Amino acid sequence: QPLLVESGGGLVQAGESLKLSCVVSGITFRTYDMGWYRQAPGTQRELVAVITRDGGANYTDSAKGRFTISRDNAKNTVFLQMNNLQPEDTGVYLCNARYTILAKSFWGQGTQVTVAS
Secondary structure (H helix, E strand, O other): OOEEEEEOOEEEEOOOOEEEEEEEEOOOHHHOEEEEEEEOOOOOOEEEEEEOOOOOEEEOOOOOOOEEEEEEOOOOEEEEEEOOOOHHHOEEEEEEEEEHHHOEEEEOOOEEEEEEO
């Protein structure tokens, strides 16, 4: 059974940084594309960043230049380094593992990030 466990969230002031981690088990991690999503209260879940199984990274416009997604296939872990955090970055950050061709997608429970102004 796939299991994704996020950590690293917290309460920070605007301009500070956090690094999120997502440890994955129960799947062949290196074959999955990995993504970080954010869900704020009353809003839809939105993609923040994705890293493909080949290591290619893509970001939403709001994340470009501030966030960096990376992965360590030896540790089955994906990271999201978030710098210069702003109040609009507040939300629950969820990790996603996706194997598009096989229509497989798995989610973690999320970690809360709160940025105070």
